[in-house]
Amino acid sequence: MPSIAIDLKSGEVVKSKELIIGIDLGTTNSLVAYIKDGAPVAVKDPQGKSALAPSVIHFRPDGSVLVGEEAKEKLVSDPAHTIYSVKRLMGKSYRDVKAFEHYFGYQIIDEDAERLVKIRVNDRFYTPIELSAEILKTLKARIETALGQPVSKAVITVPAYFNDAQRQATRDAGKLAGLEVLRIVNEPTAASLAYGIGLQPDDNQTIAVYDLGGGTFDISILHIHDGVFEVLSTNGDTFLGGDDFDRAIIDHWLQQHPDWQQQLAQDRNLGQELRLLAETAKKQLSQAEDFSGVLRGVPLRISRTQFEDLIYPLVKRTIEACKNALRDAGLTPTDIQRVVMVGGATRTPLVKQAVAEFFGRPLFDKLNPDEVVALGAAIQADILAGNQRDMLLIDVTPLSLGIETLGGLMDIILPRNSKVPARVGRRYTTSADGQRNLKVAVYQGERDLVQHNRKLGEFILRGIPPMPAGLPQIEIHFILDADGILRVKAKELRSGVEQEVEMRSQYGISEEEMARMLIESVQHAQEDMAARALLEARNEAHTVLLSVERFVKQNASWLSAEEKDRLASLANALRTAAEGADKDLIHQALEALNAYSAPLAHRALDAHVAQSLKGQTVGEQAL
Ligand code: ADP
Ligand code: MG
Numbered sequence: 001m002p003s004i005a006i007d008l009k010s011g012e013v014v015k016s017k018e019l020i021i022g023i024d025l026g027t028t029n030s031l032v033a034y035i036k037d038g039a040p041v042a043v044k045d046p047q048g049k050s051a052l053a054p055s056v057i058h059f060r061p062d063g064s065v066l067v068g069e070e071a072k073e074k075l076v077s078d079p080a081h082t083i084y085s086v087k088r089l090m091g092k093s094y095r096d097v098k099a100f101e102h103y104f105g106y107q108i109i110d111e112d113a114e115r116l117v118k119i120r121v122n123d124r125f126y127t128p129i130e131l132s133a134e135i136l137k138t139l140k141a142r143i144e145t146a147l148g149q150p151v152s153k154a155v156i157t158v159p160a161y162f163n164d165a166q167r168q169a170t171r172d173a174g175k176l177a178g179l180e181v182l183r184i185v186n187e188p189t190a191a192s193l194a195y196g197i198g199l200q201p202d203d204n205q206t207i208a209v210y211d212l213g214g215g216t217f218d219i220s221i222l223h224i225h226d227g228v229f230e231v232l233s234t235n236g237d238t239f240l241g242g243d244d245f246d247r248a249i250i251d252h253w254l255q256q257h258p259d260w261q262q263q264l265a266q267d268r269n270l271g272q273e274l275r276l277l278a279e280t281a282k283k284q285l286s287q288a289e290d291f292s293g294v295l296r297g298v299p300l301r302i303s304r305t306q307f308e309d310l311i312y313p314l315v316k317r318t319i320e321a322c323k324n325a326l327r328d329a330g331l332t333p334t335d336i337q338r339v340v341m342v343g344g345a346t347r348t349p350l351v352k353q354a355v356a357e358f359f360g361r362p363l364f365d366k367l368n369p370d371e372v373v374a375l376g377a378a379i380q381a382d383i384l385a386g387n388q389r390d391m392l393l394i395d396v397t398p399l400s401l402g403i404e405t406l407g408g409l410m411d412i413i414l415p416r417n418s419k420v421p422a423r424v425g426r427r428y429t430t431s432a433d434g435q436r437n438l439k440v441a442v443y444q445g446e447r448d449l450v451q452h453n454r455k456l457g458e459f460i461l462r463g464i465p466p467m468p469a470g471l472p473q474i475e476i477h478f479i480l481d482a483d484g485i486l487r488v489k490a491k492e493l494r495s496g497v498e499q500e501v502e503m504r505s506q507y508g509i510s511e512e513e514m515a516r517m518l519i520e521s522v523q524h525a526q527e528d529m530a531a532r533a534l535l536e537a538r539n540e541a542h543t544v545l546l547s548v549e550r551f552v553k554q555n556a557s558w559l560s561a562e563e564k565d566r567l568a569s570l571a572n573a574l575r576t577a578a579e580g581a582d583k584d585l586i587h588q589a590l591e592a593l594n595a596y597s598a599p600l601a602h603r604a605l606d607a608h609v610a611q612s613l614k615g616q617t618v619g620e621q622a623l
Pocket of ligand 1: 026
């Protein structure tokens with residue numbers, strides 16, 4: 001709700017900007033934060049104890065819902081009605097989660113392997129979106145109570161590796177909770193914002209964000225330049241986190257008390273008591289050298305050194321993942337300028353030590369590691385609210401951008417959800433001998449055929465010197481700036497002929513229209529695929545026919561009459577098939593022609609000739 005404020009310098013009444021909140025929707029814990037007097041703060045629970053809300057949802061017998069600490073207490077006493085780790089299910093089908101189904105203590109429905117999963121509680125089915133929405137509702141209510149005002153807009157964070165379906169599911173959960181989700185932000189991006197990294201418009205650096213949560217480990221390598229957070233690589237382990245440290249302690253104690261091992265099966269509470277004490281021990285060992293406690297009258301101890309021996313293999317696995325992430329980004333530890341620590345489990349001294357050693361530099365670990373993502377989300381929200389106007393915004397393209405290729409196919413150059421600004425290039429070639437002009441038609445949309453997408457504009461690249469089809473190399477560049485303005489550049493590399501055109505990609509397209517285009521692309525996927533397969537077969541026939549023709553012309557001197565006849569008749573058969581609508585027939589004719597011409601090509605003395613025959617089918621796409 002917009003409120004009224006007075007500018008003390010000028011004495012004028014100013015309408016203050018609307019409050020947008022930042023939410024970290026975590027696998028283990030979730031938090032909400034906002035900007036208070038210029039600095040981000042996480043909102044504590046109504047008891048004022050903790051800002052962390054366990055991401056646990058419990059359904060009471062009467063159907064009402066508990067979220068957070070109270071729900072967490074039901075994990076052991078009533079597991080069938082208590083849902084945890086729902087984030088692992090977001091945007092997933094049953095097929096996706098089958099392999100780790102045993103991990104969940106609740107019932108996942110498998111009626112249709114392809115569709116998004118549902119969770120059964122009593123006789124009702126819930127989607128992960130609905131369940132996440134319960135967590136979001138709780139956070140929304142928490143901040144509304146704390147501030148005494150309604151909030152309706154939010155930024156929500158997700159792991160950098162979340163795909164489109166998972167991001168969309170997160171967005172939908174927000175909507176269901178009564179929140180307008182202004183942006184989905186990557187967790188590592190939010191964490192670096194919390195440390196002020198990337199907030200200066202001229203910041204230019206490469207950073208590593210090491211995030212060890214309750215049950216997941218993520219390492220992300222980001223390149224930050226001009227307010228853009230580019231994810232260079234991500235790696236990690238979806239089943240490795242602080243909870244495994246607890247388990248290591250439990251196993252250690254169970255070894256000393258084999259009698260408990262037997263009891264565990266009958267006595268659920270024992271397991272829970274052990275788990276709680278192990279977590280307490282682990283947390284204490286982040287500060288102290290020793291832990292001693294008592295469970296059911298039995299004294300239990302563990303020292304920091306013992307604990308570190310237990311978790312050493314786990315920590316080593318995270319370092320291996322860091323190595324892999326660097327390798328994928330083409331970097332070495334010395335290329336990393338900042339290392340940001342995220343996730344409650346990074347409070348563990350051995351973890352800090354291993355990470356600092358691996359990267360060879362001090363860590364960014366002064367903020368609460370379990371709060372940084374939410375704090376960064378609040379900063380991003382504040383930027384969106386217009387309170388930090390100098391910041392460039394990180395954004396993504398809502399729909400794919402591409403050009404028309406031979407036969408009316410959509411060739412995507414910049415996929416939907418690409419970060420902007422973006423610059424991508426791709427090479428094409430001509431489809432006819434001596435072609436002087438080339439039409440570049442730019443489209444926006446997800447369908448396979450351009451006729452179903454939205455045309456943004458077209459231009460003609462003129463003055464290409466006459467060359468055989470397939471020889472010109474035309475490089476098409478899409479350059480999308482932060483405001484969604486697309487510049488398209490086409491250049492013929494052999495001659496240097498070039499042309500550039502500017503088009504607006506996002507204007508004049510409403511949310512509804514965008515939604516419709518996305519829905520249609522899914523609905524028509526089947527028929528689009530068939531149409532695309534036919535067109536591709538025809539295109540291939542076209543290029544092969546051209547090159548065979550050229551081959552015969554160039555090698556007329558040594559080809560026998562019989563060989564020429566046979567090539568001509570096979571080419572004819574292919575031409576006829578390509579006029580029809582049966583892609584299998586085209587493929588058969590293609591194979592027959594290829595089978596016959598391949599040995600001839602090999603025989604051709606000139607290696608270049610063989611090249612031209614082969615090069616046609618695997619080379620650049622024709623426009
Ligand atoms: P997530 O991102 O998965 O939601 P968090 O970042 O909240 O999770 O991390 C939760 C994990 O951090 C838990 O395993 C918890 O026990 C652990 N943790 C919290 N505080 C400490 C501490 N002081 N020392 C070691 N581990 C801790
Ligand atoms: Mg987290």
